[in-house]
Amino acid sequence: MxxxxxxxxxxxxxxxxxxxxxxxxxxxxxxxxxxxVSPEPQVTGTDWRIDSITTHAGTEHPAGTTHLRIDPATGKAGGRLGCNHFSATATVRDGHITLGSPTTTRMMCDASLMRTERTLLGVFNSALKYRIQHDTLTLTCANGTIIQAVPRK
Structure with a gap:
């Protein structure tokens, strides 16, 4: 060679x-x-930060620390709706989350936080479809509202 x-x-x-x-x-x-590749986060046991809320009026990106967590051991959801903290029963089954009536603190805040809170309070006492894709939790409400959340860091 x-x-x-x-x-x-x-x-x-x-x-x-x-x-x-x-x-x-x-x-x-x-x-x-x-x-x-990291596994997708679970709907329960993950602290989810609300990233966007889409209604018939448009999409908003909540200010502040709007977040939620569903504890699989207790069957309770808790977090912050924009201004106030909340707690409610939560059942997760077959791609749906059913949230019971919320218990909340009663503070008054900036108008934008209160608007976010009113929108989020509208999803309680109903079944929400959920899906997790690319580390994003998407909740779809019967009234057409879509809430997207990402793991809180």
């Missing part, structure tokens, strides 16, 4: 060896890359 052919063979080996090693490093029965 002449020097030119040796050099071509070395370059080809230098390129192919890492590729072959990478292909062989996957565990049997797993999809490629699955070991580096």
């Amino acid at each position: 002449d020097r030119h052919q040796q050099r071509k063979a070395l370059v080809a080996a230098a390129v192919l060896v890492p590729l072959v090693a990478a292909c062989g490093s996957e565990h049997a029965g797993q999809r490629p890359g699955s070991s580096t």
